[in-house]
Amino acid sequence: MRVFITGASGWIGSAVTDEVLGAGHQVTGLARSDASAAALEAKGADVQRGDLDDLASLRAGAAGADAVIHLANKHDFGNQAVSNKAERGAVQALGDALAGSGRTFVIASGMAGRGIGPIGLEVDASPFHGPDAPRGGSENLALDYVAKGVRTVISRFAPTVHGVGDTGFMKVLTEIARDKGFSAYVADGANRWPAVHRSDAARLVRLGLENAEPGAILHAIGQEGVASRTIAEAIGAGLSLPVRSIEAADAVGHFGWIGGFFAMDIPASSAQTQASLGWTPTGPTLEEDLAGRWYFDS
Incomplete structure (x- = not known):
């Protein structure tokens, strides 16, 4: 084609x-x-x-x-x-x-x-x-x-479509943490983000x-939902910064435009997609990518 x-x-x-x-x-x-x-x-x-x-x-x-x-x-x-x-x-x-x-x-x-x-x-x-x-x-x-x-x-x-070279949400959250001096999540950090x-x-x-x-x-969707606290903790570890909770009312003030997104709980499944197309995600997980150095050294 x-x-x-x-x-x-x-x-x-x-x-x-x-x-x-x-x-x-x-x-x-x-x-x-x-x-x-x-x-x-x-x-x-x-x-x-x-x-x-x-x-x-x-x-x-x-x-x-x-x-x-x-x-x-x-x-x-x-x-x-x-x-x-x-x-x-x-x-x-x-x-x-x-x-x-x-x-x-x-x-x-x-x-x-x-x-x-x-x-x-x-x-x-x-x-x-x-x-x-x-x-x-x-x-x-x-x-x-x-x-x-x-x-x-x-x-x-x-x-979150992640990997080496990513300039999207994960990179934005990393730079916010670097600027603020700590890595944050909203409320108890149990809200989940899908990742691929x-x-x-x-x-x-x-x-x-x-x-x-x-x-x-x-x-x-490779992962149905990664808790925002898990994401914040990975960013904190990568930058050697403390990790803190912030109130939901302060999310936009702290994170800017991404604050409303990062507070969302939006888990999602790809089971039907995988069954219909024979697609199986095989790439690194979000946690594995955040355990590398690209997000923090680039």
Whole structure:
């Protein structure tokens, strides 16, 4: 297949690009900078210049592909409305370009804020609808395209996609601890975060691209839930800092924008995903990655 990938040079996307190319597919990656374009070309991928606001470029990339993997997101946590609007516009542009073709549309989604049950399952529908919802309601919007002749596949990623090179939530929490002089967790620290190693997440996206049923919801979850206190203690050990509890009311004041996320209890299962695709996470656990030095020495 020729696969158009947005976010192809990002943290998850670069691993997905390698995985898809390694499976013998051709890749065209969306690139907004010369550096991203050069990185993609060095891997053997073609380049489509543009970004999430360039809807014409998105449509052109989709039109020339057998399948689309949409991983890019602005992640503007200081102005979520901007991110939500861009995400919805991109999904609609890509979906419209694929409508009626039977081609595949794999899109990234998330776990945070779902608020459904004691443990999130693949059968749980997203509660987010409409342009003002988190991620612009893009998961449900993409699933609407199944009825329009698109093979939509949803990949819900754990909030922590970890590994060497990670600049996401774990790295942010590490730098906050370094700055504050102690590693913190909220209340009793029993709230849980799912986690997945980057290599496992990339392999799941490729398997979903090749084998998932239309309308499938996949969970890129290697660990159902790691207690936030366990995370804080690992960061404290890595930085040789004390570990403390803070009150829930102080979470945003202490952690900034990530405080609301780090206080969430959002365990999630990938049992159905593993059974349907024969996917078994094999990468290091979050605790194993935090026991290494990359998060603390880089």
